[in-house]
Amino acid sequence: MGVLSHLRVIEIGSSAATCYCARLFADFGADVQKVEAPAGDPLRRSAPLTPGGQSAWFAFLNFNKSSIIIDKAGPDAITRLTELIEGCDILVDGRDVHPADCPSIDVAAIRRRRPGLIYLEASWFACDSPYAEFAATDSTVRALAGLIKLVGPVEGPPLHAPDFQVGIIAGLWGFVAAASSAFARMQGGAGRSWALSIFESSLALSEYQLFEALARSDMMHRIGVNRFWPNFPTGIYETKKGWLGITTITPAQWRAFCDMLGLSELRDDSALVLGQDRLQHREKIERQFMPRLKTRTAQEWFAEGLKRKIPIVPVPEISDLLQGAEKRERGAIVPVLLGEEEGLTTGSMQRLTLTPPRRGGRVPAPGEQQTFAIARRHLSDAASASSGPIDADGLPLHGIRVIDFTMGWAGPLCTRTLADLGADVIKIEAVQYPDWWRGVDRRPAYVDDQTYEKTLRFCMINRNKRGITLDLTRRRGRTLAKRLISRADIVVDNYSVDVLPKLGLGYDVLRTLNPQLVVMSMSAFGTNSIHRSCRAYGSTLEQGSGLPSVIGKPDGPPLMSHIAFGDAVGGLNGCAAVLVALMHARNTGQGQFIDLSQIECMMPFAAPWITIHSIGGTPPVRYGNRHPDFVPHGCFRCAGEDDWIVVAATEEDMWQRLATLVGRPDWATDTSLKSAEARRGIEDLIERAIEAWTLSRDADRAMSELQAARVAAGVARLPIDLLNDPHLRSRAFLQEIERAFIGLHPQPSMPIREGVAPYAIRIAAPTLGQDNREILSKLLGLSDAEIAQLAREGIIGTAMLSEEKLAKDKIRASD
Structure with a gap:
């Protein structure tokens, strides 16, 4: 029995986001019942298809579920569906994205009768959004979100992946909402509606x-x-054999990279110390290092990079992922049955070591009940009756304490989400080694001006946390950290795998302090990987995931789709994993270790190609800006400088409206062009007609006219454009909060809400060591004299050390 086998989940409607959310519950043993119409979920017909005609995308989203067929036209359809929902713990609703012929039900009335029900409703935008009526696809949403315009050649068009991305991200957010609610209900609360x-x-x-x-x-x-701005080099480069992902952020990494390639002139150039400085000289730098990379293979450079602690990684093909044993041994790639076909897909990335997820499973045929689901109990009346009224002011994770040893983006996003949901997160830094998102510049001017307190990126990712400094290289610092940990529920770190164990803070030590403790390591490859010591950033994770090999043009290089795609993905997967382990700890009193590999967290984005290749052995098709299902589908230039719009025709009626709008009514009435495959034969001609139309309009006008005709379209925005996005403004998504050193500044809300308003940002990100006194005195009981002595010894502090002072501190600590 899985750790979530006490839960029954009902899934209705059709969206990748809700499918994936529900599958994450199934991964850990929940009884997930997928409600379908007689024709089945529309996603069952989504390409790419296996040789046997099964959808690889649907398979990834739905294995280990059961299927229940309810005919909307049946006389008892509403009664049957209502009874199903009244007997479940969690209702996951994707009808606003696609109703999929689901019977109409009154969820509000059901929730009044069953206050223990947890309800998650997904939509492309929101019912109160200016975009509420927009026709949308994965790609048009990514365009509006600022995720497409910065990718690709300077002259354009921007290049982007097909529609296998936002469903995974949104599904993770949905799981976080529902799982945190399930935990809160275990504490005696009622269900929640998200x-x-x-x-x-x-x-x-x-x-x-x-x-x-x-x-x-x-x-x-x-x-x-x-x-990608603002760092350089952060990209994929050709070697003697294979492609190599390279990321250099810190001055030390840049110097090591130059030493590896024998480029002492670049290493010693004071104008190239920081990534943003190197970016200004990118052409000159690439001319020097690219030829040298071609003298050795990607694997040889990778071995050199490991020795020198440089974040570089070979860029694998899908076949490389399937041939390697490690991903299968760890459960990153798992077997899947699609009817009579046996294939592989990506498994659960929440690598709980005591209560692991299922390793693969079967995709249900329409109406098929999986055998493991038949014996599962329905929600008992006692469990439902124990749920009291919803506490509107209570946050799901109120009372949970997290010790946060994370830096940068991925780990801090995990702990920020826990903090947003109500956990007391204590962030531990050191004046010797503060969070590198405060800045990697150690020169006196940067430090003396306290620029490290003025970085918006740090403030954005560390709000709602308390902050303390402790030098963990010293015994007294480690002792205090252990005392904090003994009073905590969760510990999270995203250091290299050996950092905390070498400090005497490995899981074998921490579990003796607190048997219920959930400890998560968010390393690049995993604690037992042969590449466990590899340094990585979010860009490295994408480079090594297999995803770049399936994005871009067929004759182009492997293509990255984000400067640091892997960071946010790793953070959300980490949060999901912690919530599952937390539920188990409260149920059983047993904590556990979570071995999260962030590079594995990126592999679900390549899942359809993994399945297709595992069954047929054929190389993945690279679509460029086109799509395996939708014709047309692309990014088209508009009037103005570098203005673009993503347009897609997702079904026959939409194609006809699009053809009429762009001045080709003959195409709209041509029966030979009814199917997408028929249109693929003249796709070049269709795209030229669309671009001739978009070129005569600015991007927003084009989107307005296309959406008025109910054609899926989204302007390719820059990230900065989001500050004035109508949807985000109307939804108060960007909240203003005051903080020392920078004053009033915006903060993004969570995309999950329990009401009209977003969860409020309670406190700004801490300044360095801001909460030393409060935490050390009130939580650990230290006296003012003891705290003052810690400051004199440099174990705590509130000011970052410059390179010169850091060197002196190391000498003092070794005396």
């Missing part, structure tokens, strides 16, 4: 660039394939 905006959920990927642009007053633009 609204999930798929558009807002995708902003988790673009919020970093939004805040970087805002901080620097810099209008971003595309700077070439596999190049």
